[in-house]
Structure formats: C-alpha cells, structure tokens
Amino acid sequence: MARTTRNRPFRCRNCGLDVPSDAPGTAHRNHCPHCLWSRHVDETPGDRRAEADCGSSMEPIAVHVRSNGEWALVHRCAGCRTIHLNRIAGDDNPLPLLRLAVKPLAQPPFPLDWLNTI
C-alpha cells in the first residue's frame, strides 16, 4: 500500500483535537482547523535540510493575503523559529483567523490619530 505520510490524521498538540486528514479547499491539511496550530514537518518532498526533522509545534502568528486574494497562515516554529506559509482550509475556525488578521490594527505601533495629520 503506497500511502504517503502527508494525508494522515493527527492529534493537535496545542488543543488536543483529533484532526481528520480531509480538508475542504486544500490538497492536504497541515494545521489544526480549531486553533490553527501546526507542526514542523517536512512538507517538501526531497527537501533534505535539517529543519525537516524538527517536529516542534508551529504557532500561527499572522494572516497573509496572496496576490490572488487567497488567505494564507503564517506559522512560526516554536523550536527552530522557521517561518512557513500555509493555505487556510475551508473548515478553519474563522474566529482565530480574524483575531490574527486584526491584531496589528488592535495594537498599532503609533497613535492612530496620526492618520488625520498626514
């Protein structure tokens, strides 16, 4: 049986959810649809860099919008600090997604009043 290691169900290490392998809207699921945490595994076949063996949890730290308007999650590995971009899935929890998206606006590095003076 030629089953790859990619599409296997996994248990989320952050919230404990058993995550099924099928994800609507994406070829393979790489993060928890509930809390959006991921795991640092080798996602690129043939990528032989040492980071592939990391296995640490990856924290969702931001939302990135691709040029075609598609949202992607920015994950940072808690172990080796590597940054990954991952497509969101159709059943991802919209609440933590939106929380990540508005985070910079909720905590601007300058007073928003400045916008009136520009």
Ligand SMILES: [Zn+2]
């Ligand atoms: Zn989770």
Ligand SMILES: [Zn+2]
């Ligand atoms: Zn890592």
